[in-house]
Amino acid sequence: MAMSDQDKAARAEGALMAAAAPDVARAARAWLDRLAHERRLSPKTREAYARDLSLVLLRLKDHLGAPPRLGDLAALRPADVRAVLAARRADGVAPRTLVRLLAAARSFARHLEREGEGKVGALAAVRAPKVGKSLPKPVSVDAARALADPATRAGEDREPWVLARDAAVLALLYGAGLRISEALSLTPVMVAGGADQVTILGKGGKARMVPLIAPVRAAIADYVALCPYALEAEGPLFRGAKGAKLSPRIVQGAVERMRGALGLPASATPHALRHSFATHLLARGGDLRSIQELLGHASLSTTQIYTQVDQAALMAAYRAAHPRA
Incomplete structure:
Protein backbone atom coordinates (compact mmCIF):
# COMPACT_ATOMS: atom_id res chain seq x y z
CA MET A 1 0.00 0.00 0.00
CA VAL A 126 28.21 30.92 2.21
CA ARG A 127 26.84 31.76 -1.21
CA ALA A 128 24.34 29.32 -2.65
CA PRO A 129 25.38 27.53 -5.87
CA LYS A 130 24.21 29.14 -9.09
CA VAL A 131 21.29 27.38 -10.71
CA GLY A 132 20.44 27.88 -14.35
CA LYS A 133 16.86 28.98 -14.87
CA SER A 134 14.78 26.49 -16.85
CA LEU A 135 11.42 27.23 -18.39
CA PRO A 136 8.40 24.96 -17.85
CA LYS A 137 8.02 22.42 -20.65
CA PRO A 138 4.35 22.21 -21.68
CA VAL A 139 3.07 19.78 -24.29
CA SER A 140 1.08 20.78 -27.35
CA VAL A 141 -2.70 21.12 -27.30
CA ASP A 142 -3.08 17.91 -29.35
CA ALA A 143 -0.72 15.99 -27.07
CA ALA A 144 -2.50 17.22 -23.94
CA ARG A 145 -5.86 16.13 -25.33
CA ALA A 146 -4.44 12.73 -26.31
CA LEU A 147 -3.01 12.15 -22.83
CA ALA A 148 -6.42 12.85 -21.27
CA ASP A 149 -8.30 10.66 -23.78
CA PRO A 150 -8.95 7.05 -22.63
CA ALA A 151 -9.04 6.00 -26.31
CA THR A 152 -5.27 6.63 -26.47
CA ARG A 153 -4.77 3.53 -24.30
CA ALA A 154 -7.46 1.39 -25.93
CA GLY A 155 -4.89 -1.27 -26.82
CA GLU A 156 -3.72 -1.76 -23.24
CA ASP A 157 -4.88 -4.81 -21.29
CA ARG A 158 -6.56 -2.76 -18.57
CA GLU A 159 -10.09 -2.54 -17.31
CA PRO A 160 -12.22 0.28 -18.76
CA TRP A 161 -12.74 1.88 -15.36
CA VAL A 162 -8.97 2.15 -14.86
CA LEU A 163 -8.56 3.89 -18.21
CA ALA A 164 -11.46 6.21 -17.38
CA ARG A 165 -9.97 6.94 -13.94
CA ASP A 166 -6.55 7.92 -15.30
CA ALA A 167 -8.17 10.01 -18.03
CA ALA A 168 -10.25 11.88 -15.44
CA VAL A 169 -7.19 12.66 -13.30
CA LEU A 170 -5.25 13.93 -16.33
CA ALA A 171 -8.27 15.94 -17.47
CA LEU A 172 -8.18 17.72 -14.10
CA LEU A 173 -4.49 18.54 -14.53
CA TYR A 174 -4.91 19.95 -18.03
CA GLY A 175 -8.48 21.24 -17.88
CA ALA A 176 -8.34 22.74 -14.37
CA GLY A 177 -4.62 23.27 -13.80
CA LEU A 178 -4.52 21.15 -10.65
CA ARG A 179 -1.41 19.64 -9.12
CA ILE A 180 -1.59 15.84 -9.08
CA SER A 181 -1.82 15.86 -5.26
CA GLU A 182 -4.76 18.27 -5.49
CA ALA A 183 -6.58 16.10 -8.03
CA LEU A 184 -6.11 13.01 -5.87
CA SER A 185 -7.38 14.88 -2.80
CA LEU A 186 -10.86 15.29 -4.32
CA THR A 187 -13.79 13.52 -2.70
CA PRO A 188 -17.07 12.46 -4.35
CA VAL A 189 -19.06 15.10 -2.46
CA MET A 190 -16.85 17.84 -3.94
CA VAL A 191 -17.90 16.93 -7.51
CA ALA A 192 -21.40 15.64 -6.77
CA GLY A 193 -24.15 16.54 -9.20
CA GLY A 194 -21.72 17.53 -11.93
CA ALA A 195 -20.42 20.52 -9.95
CA ASP A 196 -19.02 23.18 -12.26
CA GLN A 197 -16.48 24.41 -9.70
CA VAL A 198 -14.55 22.99 -6.79
CA THR A 199 -12.69 24.47 -3.82
CA ILE A 200 -9.08 23.27 -3.73
CA LEU A 201 -6.82 23.48 -0.68
CA GLY A 202 -3.40 24.11 -2.20
CA LYS A 203 0.09 24.78 -0.88
CA GLY A 204 0.24 26.45 2.50
CA GLY A 205 -3.39 25.56 3.15
CA LYS A 206 -4.50 28.30 0.75
CA ALA A 207 -7.99 27.71 -0.68
CA ARG A 208 -8.95 28.65 -4.21
CA MET A 209 -12.01 28.15 -6.38
CA VAL A 210 -11.37 26.27 -9.62
CA PRO A 211 -13.94 25.96 -12.42
CA LEU A 212 -14.55 22.54 -13.95
CA ILE A 213 -15.25 22.83 -17.67
CA ALA A 214 -17.62 20.43 -19.43
CA PRO A 215 -14.98 17.96 -20.74
CA VAL A 216 -13.52 17.63 -17.24
CA ARG A 217 -16.95 17.05 -15.70
CA ALA A 218 -17.70 14.45 -18.38
CA ALA A 219 -14.41 12.61 -17.72
CA ILE A 220 -15.17 12.47 -13.98
CA ALA A 221 -18.72 11.27 -14.62
CA ASP A 222 -17.47 8.52 -16.93
CA TYR A 223 -15.06 7.30 -14.28
CA VAL A 224 -17.65 7.41 -11.47
CA ALA A 225 -20.11 5.42 -13.61
CA LEU A 226 -17.53 2.68 -14.25
CA CYS A 227 -15.76 2.56 -10.87
CA PRO A 228 -16.46 -0.82 -9.20
CA TYR A 229 -16.02 0.54 -5.67
CA ALA A 230 -18.54 2.29 -3.45
CA LEU A 231 -17.39 5.91 -3.33
CA GLU A 232 -18.14 7.32 0.11
CA ALA A 233 -19.03 11.02 0.08
CA GLU A 234 -15.98 12.06 2.11
CA GLY A 235 -13.64 9.30 0.95
CA PRO A 236 -11.13 9.51 -1.91
CA LEU A 237 -12.70 9.97 -5.32
CA PHE A 238 -9.93 8.22 -7.24
CA ARG A 239 -9.23 4.63 -6.20
CA GLY A 240 -6.43 2.20 -6.90
CA ALA A 241 -6.91 -1.35 -8.16
CA LYS A 242 -7.65 -2.64 -4.63
CA GLY A 243 -9.91 0.23 -3.63
CA ALA A 244 -7.45 2.35 -1.66
CA LYS A 245 -6.65 5.96 -2.51
CA LEU A 246 -4.92 6.20 -5.87
CA SER A 247 -1.14 6.70 -5.77
CA PRO A 248 0.43 9.48 -7.88
CA ARG A 249 2.94 6.90 -9.11
CA ILE A 250 0.17 5.00 -10.92
CA VAL A 251 -0.78 8.12 -12.87
CA GLN A 252 2.87 8.85 -13.63
CA GLY A 253 3.29 5.31 -14.96
CA ALA A 254 0.26 5.70 -17.22
CA VAL A 255 1.72 8.89 -18.68
CA GLU A 256 5.09 7.19 -19.21
CA ARG A 257 3.42 4.48 -21.30
CA MET A 258 1.44 6.98 -23.36
CA ARG A 259 4.52 9.13 -23.80
CA GLY A 260 6.23 6.31 -25.65
CA ALA A 261 3.19 5.57 -27.78
CA LEU A 262 2.72 9.24 -28.70
CA GLY A 263 6.40 9.95 -29.28
CA LEU A 264 6.55 12.62 -26.58
CA PRO A 265 9.75 13.67 -24.75
CA ALA A 266 10.60 12.69 -21.17
CA SER A 267 9.46 16.17 -20.07
CA ALA A 268 5.86 15.14 -20.83
CA THR A 269 4.83 14.31 -17.27
CA PRO A 270 1.55 14.76 -15.38
CA HIS A 271 2.85 18.08 -14.04
CA ALA A 272 3.59 19.19 -17.61
CA LEU A 273 -0.18 19.19 -18.15
CA ARG A 274 -0.51 21.87 -15.46
CA HIS A 275 2.18 23.86 -17.30
CA SER A 276 0.21 23.30 -20.52
CA PHE A 277 -2.98 24.59 -18.89
CA ALA A 278 -1.29 27.88 -18.01
CA THR A 279 0.66 28.26 -21.25
CA HIS A 280 -2.31 27.52 -23.52
CA LEU A 281 -4.57 29.87 -21.56
CA LEU A 282 -1.99 32.63 -21.87
CA ALA A 283 -1.57 32.01 -25.60
CA ARG A 284 -5.34 32.40 -26.03
CA GLY A 285 -5.30 35.79 -24.33
CA GLY A 286 -5.83 34.72 -20.72
CA ASP A 287 -5.21 37.36 -18.07
CA LEU A 288 -2.02 36.71 -16.09
CA ARG A 289 -3.60 37.63 -12.75
CA SER A 290 -6.52 35.27 -13.37
CA ILE A 291 -4.15 32.45 -14.32
CA GLN A 292 -2.24 33.10 -11.08
CA GLU A 293 -5.45 32.64 -9.09
CA LEU A 294 -6.40 29.49 -10.98
CA LEU A 295 -2.97 27.94 -10.36
CA GLY A 296 -2.88 29.00 -6.72
CA HIS A 297 0.46 30.80 -7.01
CA ALA A 298 1.23 33.01 -4.02
CA SER A 299 3.23 35.45 -6.16
CA LEU A 300 2.53 36.82 -9.63
CA SER A 301 6.23 36.50 -10.45
CA THR A 302 5.84 32.71 -10.30
CA THR A 303 3.12 32.87 -12.95
CA GLN A 304 5.03 35.33 -15.14
CA ILE A 305 7.45 32.59 -16.19
CA TYR A 306 4.73 31.34 -18.55
CA THR A 307 5.02 34.57 -20.55
CA GLN A 308 8.60 33.51 -21.33
CA VAL A 309 7.39 30.07 -22.44
CA ASP A 310 4.91 31.70 -24.80
CA GLN A 311 7.59 33.99 -26.25
CA ALA A 312 9.97 31.05 -26.68
CA ALA A 313 7.30 29.10 -28.59
CA LEU A 314 6.63 32.12 -30.80
CA MET A 315 10.31 32.51 -31.65
CA ALA A 316 10.65 28.79 -32.38
CA ALA A 317 7.74 28.98 -34.80
CA TYR A 318 9.27 32.07 -36.41
CA ARG A 319 12.63 30.40 -36.93
CA ALA A 320 10.96 27.30 -38.37
CA ALA A 321 8.67 29.12 -40.79
CA HIS A 322 10.12 32.49 -41.74
CA PRO A 323 12.13 32.40 -45.00
CA ARG A 324 14.71 34.86 -43.64
CA ALA A 325 15.10 33.21 -40.23
Whole structure:
Protein backbone atom coordinates (compact mmCIF):
# COMPACT_ATOMS: atom_id res chain seq x y z
CA MET A 1 0.00 0.00 0.00
CA ALA A 2 1.30 3.45 -0.91
CA MET A 3 2.40 5.61 2.01
CA SER A 4 0.39 8.74 2.74
CA ASP A 5 2.05 12.16 2.79
CA GLN A 6 1.70 12.15 6.58
CA ASP A 7 3.46 8.77 6.83
CA LYS A 8 6.27 9.95 4.56
CA ALA A 9 6.68 13.12 6.61
CA ALA A 10 6.81 11.07 9.82
CA ARG A 11 9.46 8.78 8.34
CA ALA A 12 11.59 11.75 7.21
CA GLU A 13 11.24 13.37 10.63
CA GLY A 14 12.32 10.10 12.26
CA ALA A 15 15.44 10.01 10.08
CA LEU A 16 16.17 13.61 11.07
CA MET A 17 15.89 12.81 14.78
CA ALA A 18 18.23 9.83 14.31
CA ALA A 19 20.83 12.00 12.58
CA ALA A 20 20.89 14.69 15.28
CA ALA A 21 22.38 15.02 18.76
CA PRO A 22 19.68 15.17 21.48
CA ASP A 23 19.65 18.97 21.81
CA VAL A 24 19.54 19.45 18.03
CA ALA A 25 16.80 16.81 17.73
CA ARG A 26 14.72 18.69 20.31
CA ALA A 27 15.17 21.97 18.45
CA ALA A 28 14.45 20.30 15.10
CA ARG A 29 11.19 18.88 16.44
CA ALA A 30 10.11 22.37 17.54
CA TRP A 31 11.14 23.75 14.12
CA LEU A 32 9.05 21.17 12.25
CA ASP A 33 6.07 21.85 14.54
CA ARG A 34 6.37 25.54 13.74
CA LEU A 35 6.47 24.81 10.02
CA ALA A 36 3.28 22.79 10.40
CA HIS A 37 1.26 25.02 12.68
CA GLU A 38 2.47 28.59 12.17
CA ARG A 39 3.51 28.47 8.52
CA ARG A 40 0.91 25.80 7.69
CA LEU A 41 3.23 23.91 5.36
CA SER A 42 1.90 20.67 3.89
CA PRO A 43 3.16 17.24 5.04
CA LYS A 44 4.97 16.88 1.70
CA THR A 45 6.85 20.16 2.21
CA ARG A 46 7.70 19.27 5.82
CA GLU A 47 8.98 15.92 4.60
CA ALA A 48 11.30 17.70 2.17
CA TYR A 49 12.58 20.08 4.86
CA ALA A 50 13.20 17.23 7.32
CA ARG A 51 14.93 15.10 4.70
CA ASP A 52 17.17 17.93 3.54
CA LEU A 53 18.20 18.94 7.07
CA SER A 54 18.95 15.32 7.97
CA LEU A 55 21.27 15.07 4.95
CA VAL A 56 23.08 18.22 6.08
CA LEU A 57 23.45 16.88 9.62
CA LEU A 58 24.72 13.51 8.38
CA ARG A 59 27.39 15.22 6.30
CA LEU A 60 28.31 17.42 9.27
CA LYS A 61 28.61 14.26 11.37
CA ASP A 62 31.10 12.86 8.82
CA HIS A 63 32.95 16.17 8.77
CA LEU A 64 33.05 16.71 12.55
CA GLY A 65 33.32 13.08 13.63
CA ALA A 66 30.14 13.07 15.74
CA PRO A 67 26.50 14.21 15.49
CA PRO A 68 26.63 18.01 15.74
CA ARG A 69 25.27 19.61 18.90
CA LEU A 70 23.85 23.13 19.10
CA GLY A 71 27.23 24.44 20.23
CA ASP A 72 28.89 22.76 17.24
CA LEU A 73 26.44 24.45 14.87
CA ALA A 74 27.13 27.85 16.40
CA ALA A 75 30.88 27.25 16.04
CA LEU A 76 30.72 26.29 12.37
CA ARG A 77 32.96 28.20 9.98
CA PRO A 78 32.09 28.97 6.35
CA ALA A 79 34.76 26.42 5.36
CA ASP A 80 32.81 23.71 7.23
CA VAL A 81 29.61 24.53 5.33
CA ARG A 82 31.49 24.57 2.02
CA ALA A 83 32.98 21.17 2.86
CA VAL A 84 29.48 19.76 3.42
CA LEU A 85 28.24 21.15 0.11
CA ALA A 86 31.35 19.89 -1.68
CA ALA A 87 30.80 16.40 -0.27
CA ARG A 88 27.22 16.38 -1.54
CA ARG A 89 28.39 17.68 -4.90
CA ALA A 90 30.91 14.82 -5.06
CA ASP A 91 27.98 12.44 -4.55
CA GLY A 92 26.57 13.73 -7.84
CA VAL A 93 23.95 16.01 -6.32
CA ALA A 94 22.70 18.72 -8.70
CA PRO A 95 23.17 22.43 -7.87
CA ARG A 96 19.41 22.88 -7.47
CA THR A 97 19.40 20.21 -4.73
CA LEU A 98 22.35 21.90 -2.99
CA VAL A 99 20.38 25.15 -2.96
CA ARG A 100 17.48 23.32 -1.36
CA LEU A 101 19.71 21.73 1.29
CA LEU A 102 21.18 25.10 2.16
CA ALA A 103 17.69 26.64 2.34
CA ALA A 104 16.53 23.98 4.83
CA ALA A 105 19.62 24.52 6.99
CA ARG A 106 19.12 28.29 6.93
CA SER A 107 15.46 27.93 7.89
CA PHE A 108 16.47 25.80 10.88
CA ALA A 109 19.18 28.33 11.79
CA ARG A 110 16.65 31.17 11.77
CA HIS A 111 14.48 29.12 14.11
CA LEU A 112 17.41 28.59 16.49
CA GLU A 113 18.20 32.30 16.56
CA ARG A 114 14.54 33.23 17.08
CA GLU A 115 14.29 30.83 20.02
CA GLY A 116 17.56 32.01 21.59
CA GLU A 117 19.29 28.68 20.90
CA GLY A 118 22.31 30.26 19.19
CA LYS A 119 23.27 31.81 15.88
CA VAL A 120 24.72 29.80 12.98
CA GLY A 121 26.44 32.65 11.20
CA ALA A 122 28.45 30.45 8.84
CA LEU A 123 25.34 29.59 6.81
CA ALA A 124 24.73 33.23 5.89
CA ALA A 125 28.36 33.66 4.85
CA VAL A 126 28.21 30.92 2.21
CA ARG A 127 26.84 31.76 -1.21
CA ALA A 128 24.34 29.32 -2.65
CA PRO A 129 25.38 27.53 -5.87
CA LYS A 130 24.21 29.14 -9.09
CA VAL A 131 21.29 27.38 -10.71
CA GLY A 132 20.44 27.88 -14.35
CA LYS A 133 16.86 28.98 -14.87
CA SER A 134 14.78 26.49 -16.85
CA LEU A 135 11.42 27.23 -18.39
CA PRO A 136 8.40 24.96 -17.85
CA LYS A 137 8.02 22.42 -20.65
CA PRO A 138 4.35 22.21 -21.68
CA VAL A 139 3.07 19.78 -24.29
CA SER A 140 1.08 20.78 -27.35
CA VAL A 141 -2.70 21.12 -27.30
CA ASP A 142 -3.08 17.91 -29.35
CA ALA A 143 -0.72 15.99 -27.07
CA ALA A 144 -2.50 17.22 -23.94
CA ARG A 145 -5.86 16.13 -25.33
CA ALA A 146 -4.44 12.73 -26.31
CA LEU A 147 -3.01 12.15 -22.83
CA ALA A 148 -6.42 12.85 -21.27
CA ASP A 149 -8.30 10.66 -23.78
CA PRO A 150 -8.95 7.05 -22.63
CA ALA A 151 -9.04 6.00 -26.31
CA THR A 152 -5.27 6.63 -26.47
CA ARG A 153 -4.77 3.53 -24.30
CA ALA A 154 -7.46 1.39 -25.93
CA GLY A 155 -4.89 -1.27 -26.82
CA GLU A 156 -3.72 -1.76 -23.24
CA ASP A 157 -4.88 -4.81 -21.29
CA ARG A 158 -6.56 -2.76 -18.57
CA GLU A 159 -10.09 -2.54 -17.31
CA PRO A 160 -12.22 0.28 -18.76
CA TRP A 161 -12.74 1.88 -15.36
CA VAL A 162 -8.97 2.15 -14.86
CA LEU A 163 -8.56 3.89 -18.21
CA ALA A 164 -11.46 6.21 -17.38
CA ARG A 165 -9.97 6.94 -13.94
CA ASP A 166 -6.55 7.92 -15.30
CA ALA A 167 -8.17 10.01 -18.03
CA ALA A 168 -10.25 11.88 -15.44
CA VAL A 169 -7.19 12.66 -13.30
CA LEU A 170 -5.25 13.93 -16.33
CA ALA A 171 -8.27 15.94 -17.47
CA LEU A 172 -8.18 17.72 -14.10
CA LEU A 173 -4.49 18.54 -14.53
CA TYR A 174 -4.91 19.95 -18.03
CA GLY A 175 -8.48 21.24 -17.88
CA ALA A 176 -8.34 22.74 -14.37
CA GLY A 177 -4.62 23.27 -13.80
CA LEU A 178 -4.52 21.15 -10.65
CA ARG A 179 -1.41 19.64 -9.12
CA ILE A 180 -1.59 15.84 -9.08
CA SER A 181 -1.82 15.86 -5.26
CA GLU A 182 -4.76 18.27 -5.49
CA ALA A 183 -6.58 16.10 -8.03
CA LEU A 184 -6.11 13.01 -5.87
CA SER A 185 -7.38 14.88 -2.80
CA LEU A 186 -10.86 15.29 -4.32
CA THR A 187 -13.79 13.52 -2.70
CA PRO A 188 -17.07 12.46 -4.35
CA VAL A 189 -19.06 15.10 -2.46
CA MET A 190 -16.85 17.84 -3.94
CA VAL A 191 -17.90 16.93 -7.51
CA ALA A 192 -21.40 15.64 -6.77
CA GLY A 193 -24.15 16.54 -9.20
CA GLY A 194 -21.72 17.53 -11.93
CA ALA A 195 -20.42 20.52 -9.95
CA ASP A 196 -19.02 23.18 -12.26
CA GLN A 197 -16.48 24.41 -9.70
CA VAL A 198 -14.55 22.99 -6.79
CA THR A 199 -12.69 24.47 -3.82
CA ILE A 200 -9.08 23.27 -3.73
CA LEU A 201 -6.82 23.48 -0.68
CA GLY A 202 -3.40 24.11 -2.20
CA LYS A 203 0.09 24.78 -0.88
CA GLY A 204 0.24 26.45 2.50
CA GLY A 205 -3.39 25.56 3.15
CA LYS A 206 -4.50 28.30 0.75
CA ALA A 207 -7.99 27.71 -0.68
CA ARG A 208 -8.95 28.65 -4.21
CA MET A 209 -12.01 28.15 -6.38
CA VAL A 210 -11.37 26.27 -9.62
CA PRO A 211 -13.94 25.96 -12.42
CA LEU A 212 -14.55 22.54 -13.95
CA ILE A 213 -15.25 22.83 -17.67
CA ALA A 214 -17.62 20.43 -19.43
CA PRO A 215 -14.98 17.96 -20.74
CA VAL A 216 -13.52 17.63 -17.24
CA ARG A 217 -16.95 17.05 -15.70
CA ALA A 218 -17.70 14.45 -18.38
CA ALA A 219 -14.41 12.61 -17.72
CA ILE A 220 -15.17 12.47 -13.98
CA ALA A 221 -18.72 11.27 -14.62
CA ASP A 222 -17.47 8.52 -16.93
CA TYR A 223 -15.06 7.30 -14.28
CA VAL A 224 -17.65 7.41 -11.47
CA ALA A 225 -20.11 5.42 -13.61
CA LEU A 226 -17.53 2.68 -14.25
CA CYS A 227 -15.76 2.56 -10.87
CA PRO A 228 -16.46 -0.82 -9.20
CA TYR A 229 -16.02 0.54 -5.67
CA ALA A 230 -18.54 2.29 -3.45
CA LEU A 231 -17.39 5.91 -3.33
CA GLU A 232 -18.14 7.32 0.11
CA ALA A 233 -19.03 11.02 0.08
CA GLU A 234 -15.98 12.06 2.11
CA GLY A 235 -13.64 9.30 0.95
CA PRO A 236 -11.13 9.51 -1.91
CA LEU A 237 -12.70 9.97 -5.32
CA PHE A 238 -9.93 8.22 -7.24
CA ARG A 239 -9.23 4.63 -6.20
CA GLY A 240 -6.43 2.20 -6.90
CA ALA A 241 -6.91 -1.35 -8.16
CA LYS A 242 -7.65 -2.64 -4.63
CA GLY A 243 -9.91 0.23 -3.63
CA ALA A 244 -7.45 2.35 -1.66
CA LYS A 245 -6.65 5.96 -2.51
CA LEU A 246 -4.92 6.20 -5.87
CA SER A 247 -1.14 6.70 -5.77
CA PRO A 248 0.43 9.48 -7.88
CA ARG A 249 2.94 6.90 -9.11
CA ILE A 250 0.17 5.00 -10.92
CA VAL A 251 -0.78 8.12 -12.87
CA GLN A 252 2.87 8.85 -13.63
CA GLY A 253 3.29 5.31 -14.96
CA ALA A 254 0.26 5.70 -17.22
CA VAL A 255 1.72 8.89 -18.68
CA GLU A 256 5.09 7.19 -19.21
CA ARG A 257 3.42 4.48 -21.30
CA MET A 258 1.44 6.98 -23.36
CA ARG A 259 4.52 9.13 -23.80
CA GLY A 260 6.23 6.31 -25.65
CA ALA A 261 3.19 5.57 -27.78
CA LEU A 262 2.72 9.24 -28.70
CA GLY A 263 6.40 9.95 -29.28
CA LEU A 264 6.55 12.62 -26.58
CA PRO A 265 9.75 13.67 -24.75
CA ALA A 266 10.60 12.69 -21.17
CA SER A 267 9.46 16.17 -20.07
CA ALA A 268 5.86 15.14 -20.83
CA THR A 269 4.83 14.31 -17.27
CA PRO A 270 1.55 14.76 -15.38
CA HIS A 271 2.85 18.08 -14.04
CA ALA A 272 3.59 19.19 -17.61
CA LEU A 273 -0.18 19.19 -18.15
CA ARG A 274 -0.51 21.87 -15.46
CA HIS A 275 2.18 23.86 -17.30
CA SER A 276 0.21 23.30 -20.52
CA PHE A 277 -2.98 24.59 -18.89
CA ALA A 278 -1.29 27.88 -18.01
CA THR A 279 0.66 28.26 -21.25
CA HIS A 280 -2.31 27.52 -23.52
CA LEU A 281 -4.57 29.87 -21.56
CA LEU A 282 -1.99 32.63 -21.87
CA ALA A 283 -1.57 32.01 -25.60
CA ARG A 284 -5.34 32.40 -26.03
CA GLY A 285 -5.30 35.79 -24.33
CA GLY A 286 -5.83 34.72 -20.72
CA ASP A 287 -5.21 37.36 -18.07
CA LEU A 288 -2.02 36.71 -16.09
CA ARG A 289 -3.60 37.63 -12.75
CA SER A 290 -6.52 35.27 -13.37
CA ILE A 291 -4.15 32.45 -14.32
CA GLN A 292 -2.24 33.10 -11.08
CA GLU A 293 -5.45 32.64 -9.09
CA LEU A 294 -6.40 29.49 -10.98
CA LEU A 295 -2.97 27.94 -10.36
CA GLY A 296 -2.88 29.00 -6.72
CA HIS A 297 0.46 30.80 -7.01
CA ALA A 298 1.23 33.01 -4.02
CA SER A 299 3.23 35.45 -6.16
CA LEU A 300 2.53 36.82 -9.63
CA SER A 301 6.23 36.50 -10.45
CA THR A 302 5.84 32.71 -10.30
CA THR A 303 3.12 32.87 -12.95
CA GLN A 304 5.03 35.33 -15.14
CA ILE A 305 7.45 32.59 -16.19
CA TYR A 306 4.73 31.34 -18.55
CA THR A 307 5.02 34.57 -20.55
CA GLN A 308 8.60 33.51 -21.33
CA VAL A 309 7.39 30.07 -22.44
CA ASP A 310 4.91 31.70 -24.80
CA GLN A 311 7.59 33.99 -26.25
CA ALA A 312 9.97 31.05 -26.68
CA ALA A 313 7.30 29.10 -28.59
CA LEU A 314 6.63 32.12 -30.80
CA MET A 315 10.31 32.51 -31.65
CA ALA A 316 10.65 28.79 -32.38
CA ALA A 317 7.74 28.98 -34.80
CA TYR A 318 9.27 32.07 -36.41
CA ARG A 319 12.63 30.40 -36.93
CA ALA A 320 10.96 27.30 -38.37
CA ALA A 321 8.67 29.12 -40.79
CA HIS A 322 10.12 32.49 -41.74
CA PRO A 323 12.13 32.40 -45.00
CA ARG A 324 14.71 34.86 -43.64
CA ALA A 325 15.10 33.21 -40.23
